[in-house]
Amino acid sequence: MWRLLLRFRLLLWLLRLVVVPLLVFALLLFVFLLIGGSLYGLLVAKTIARIGENPYIFVPLLVLEVLALLGVIYMLMVYISKIWKYKKTGGR
Numbered sequence: 001m002w003r004l005l006l007r008f009r010l011l012l013w014l015l016r017l018v019v020v021p022l023l024v025f026a027l028l029l030f031v032f033l034l035i036g037g038s039l040y041g042l043l044v045a046k047t048i049a050r051i052g053e054n055p056y057i058f059v060p061l062l063v064l065e066v067l068a069l070l071g072v073i074y075m076l077m078v079y080i081s082k083i084w085k086y087k088k089t090g091g092r
Contacts, residue, residue: 017086021079028075036068 043061 017083021082025075025079029072032068032071036064039064 040061043058
């Protein structure tokens with residue numbers, strides 16, 4: 001009985017520690033990539049014929065890509081720090 005309870009607690013601990021942050025990270029990454037991809041496609045479709053007129057039209061695209069990359073890096077830092085804090089405190 002105790003072994004079953006300990007296994008259940010271990011599974012809950014793994015769920016809280018690993019699976020939930022990874023799922024949240026994957027969801028946020030999907031949203032960032034979906035928004036970035038749609039904006040990228042829109043900008044490319046609008047500017048294919050106008051590249052010669054205004055080459056600076058790609059500056060907003062560059063800004064969006066940098067912001068998406070910074071968002072992904074921030075999410076990674078937050079979740080890694082939460083996992084380290086959780087490990088240091090022993091799950092408290």
